[in-house]
Each structure stands twice: as C-alpha cells, then as structure tokens.
Amino acid sequence: GAGVSQSPRYKVAKRGQDVxxxxxxxxxxxxxxxxxxALGQGPEFLTYFQNxxxxxxxxxxxxxxxxxxxxxxxxxxxxxxxxxxxxxxYLCASSLGGGIQETQYFGPGTRLLVL
Amino acid sequence: AQSVAQPExxxxxxEGNPLTVKCTYSVSGNPYLFWYVQYPNRGLQFLLKxxxxxxxxxxxxxxxxxxxxxxxxxxxxxxxxxxSDSALYFCAVRDGGSNYQLIWGAGTKLIIKP
Numbered sequence: 531g532a533g534v535s536q537s538p539r540y541k542v543a544k545r546g547q548d549v550x551x552x553x554x555x556x557x558x559x560x561x562x563x564x565x566x567x568a569l570g571q572g573p574e575f576l577t578y579f580q581n582x583x584x585x586x587x588x589x590x591x592x593x594x595x596x597x598x599x600x601x602x603x604x605x606x607x608x609x610x611x612x613x614x615x616x617x618x619x620y621l622c623a624s625s626l627g628g629g630i631q632e633t634q635y636f637g638p639g640t641r642l643l644v645l
Numbered sequence: 646a647q648s649v650a651q652p653e654x655x656x657x658x659x660e661g662n663p664l665t666v667k668c669t670y671s672v673s674g675n676p677y678l679f680w681y682v683q684y685p686n687r688g689l690q691f692l693l694k695x696x697x698x699x700x701x702x703x704x705x706x707x708x709x710x711x712x713x714x715x716x717x718x719x720x721x722x723x724x725x726x727x728x729s730d731s732a733l734y735f736c737a738v739r740d741g742g743s744n745y746q747l748i749w750g751a752g753t754k755l756i757i758k759p
Contacts, residue, residue, distance in 0.1 A: 534688070561745070572649075572735055572749030573689070586745060621688065630739060631677055631696045634747065636688040 532556065534637035536622050542643045543612045551607045551640045555624030562605050563634060564597055565621040573621055579605060580628050612644045647672045649738050651750035658726045658757050666721040666753045668736030676738050678719040679747065680710055683733040692734075695719060706730070726757045 535554045543549050555562050561580055565573035566589075575589040581602040590597070594613075599605040609616055619639040625632035648671045658664045670676055677696055681689040693704025700712045710721045721734060733754050737747040 563745075563747075565747075570751075572737075572751050573747075574749070575746040578745050589746070623689075630745060631694075633679070633691050633694060635691065636681075638686070638688040 534622055534624055534635055536620075536637040536640050538640060539638060540641050540643075542645065544645055545612060545614060547612050548608065548610045549612055549642065551609075551620050551642070553605045553607070553622030553624075553637060555603065555605070555622070556626075556635060557603075559624035559626050559635075560602075560628050561625040561632065561634075562599055563623040563625075564605070564607050565623065566591075567619040567621055567639070569618075576607070576620075609642075612642075614644050617642055617644045647738060647740055647748045649736050649748055649750040651734075651736055651753045653753050654751075655754045655756065658755070660728055660757050660759050661725055664723050664726045664730070664755065664757070666734050666736075666755060668719045668721065668750060669717050670719060670736070670738045671717060672738055672740035674740040676717075676719075676740060678710075678712065679737040679739075680704065680708070680719075680721050681735045681737065683735065683752070689735065692721070728757045728759055731755055731757045 537552045564576040567573040577597045578586040579599040594610045596608045621639045623634040623636045625634045650669045679694045680692040695712045703709045733752045735752045736750040
C-alpha cells in the first residue's frame with residue numbers, strides 16, 4: 531500500500547515568508563508525528579497527534595510553528611515568518627495505533643531552505 | 646533525561662565482512678529501541694525494534710541487533726555486508742512511560758567497500 535507522503539519535497543522561502551508543509555499519513559494510521567532534522571544530525575521531535583488531538587507539542591521551537599490535523603488524517607505544519615535557522619528537513623511519520631511500542635513509518639521529508 | 650549515543654560517525658567495512666554499528670542509550674524506565682536506515686534523499690526506513698523478550702532481534706535485509714541491558718546497548722549487526730548496505734543508520738529510543746517521543750542518535754554513516 532501507499533506509504534507516508536509529504537509535499538512539497540523542496541521549498542525555498544525568503545526570510546519572513548510563511549510556509550505550509552503537508553503530510554499524508556498511511557491510511558488508517560491513528561498517530562502522526564512531526565520531526566525536524568538538521569544537516570548531519572538525527573531527527574528531533576516537534577509534535578504528536580492521536581487522531582485530530584494534538585497530545586504533545588513540546589518540541590515546537592517557537593510560537594511561529596503551528597501544526598494541525600483537523601480531520602484526523604492529513605496534517606499541516608505551518609511556519610510563520612520563517613528564519614534562516616528554520617532551514618532543515620521536516621519529517622512526518624505515522625503509526626497504526628497509539629501504543630508506545632508502535633513502529634513509526636516515515637515520509638520522504640520536506641527540505642526547507644530559508645534565504 | 647533520555648539520550649542515545651552513536652559513538653562512531655562513520656564505519657568502514659569491506660564487502661562480505663561482518664559489520665557492527667554501535668548504539669548506547671539512557672532512559673529512566675524500560676527502553677523501546679529502534680533502528681532505522683536513511684538513504685540519500687529518502688525517508689527513514691524501519692529496520693527492527695526491541696520491545697521485550699528475546700535479546701536478539703532480527704529485522705529487514707538480514708540485519709539483527711542485540712539488546713544488552715547491563716551495558717545499555719543495542720548494537721546493529723549483519724554477518725556479511727553488501728555494498729548496497731552503505732547508508733546512514735540511526736538508533737532511537739523511547740522509554741516505557743507515557744512519553745511518545747522517539748529520541749534519536751546523531752547517526753552513523755556506514756560505508757561498504759567492494
């Protein structure tokens with residue numbers, strides 16, 4: 531079946547612009563995660579949804595970052611007034627259930643470059 | 646605080662030789678441990694996980710990992726390396742509490758030479 535998809539794959543933004551990154555999880559997956567991966571580093575947790583509920587947003591670096599999943603499927607990560615330090619790969623992952631042992635399946639990521 | 650260490654930035658192995666990619670962890674509760682592989686311009690692919698039970702876990706593409714509680718390690722292994730195994734490997738941990746975050750190591754670049 532189809533895996534996790536993300537769009538756009540690449541985004542170049544001028545500093546100060548707003549961007550929206552989309553994630554389509556695997557159909558039927560309850561849990562959805564967003565991570566930020568800087569060059570040469572491991573991913574860092576941003577936020578977690580179970581269905582439409584955002585259960586953990588402790589990793590969002592500032593109030594410029596906002597995520598939503600209004601119908602419990604597609605999710606959007608929005609970054610307002612982008613800064614150069616926001617340049618990174620943004621990864622989305624989904625898992626079937628809400629259990630802590632669940633495997634997370636990742637999309638290809640969106641590479642954001644802020645000039 | 647939870648943490649994961651991958652002490653080697655890069656591991657070089659000749660094709661056909663066994664390979665080991667090291668991972669150590671620190672969690673407050675019971676660990677849930679994962680290995681992922683990342684190829685250039687592609688997402689993270691799940692290899693294997695340890696939840697409970699047998700300390701030797703077998704995964705995709707002939708990889709396996711051994712959970713060692715006393716050494717807090719979860720090293721990734723493969724008996725015979727292939728050139729196509731060359732990629733970036735990440736170890737991740739989640740503790741047994743209610744925290745759903747995966748905590749990741751910095752990654753190890755594995756280079757298999759023909």
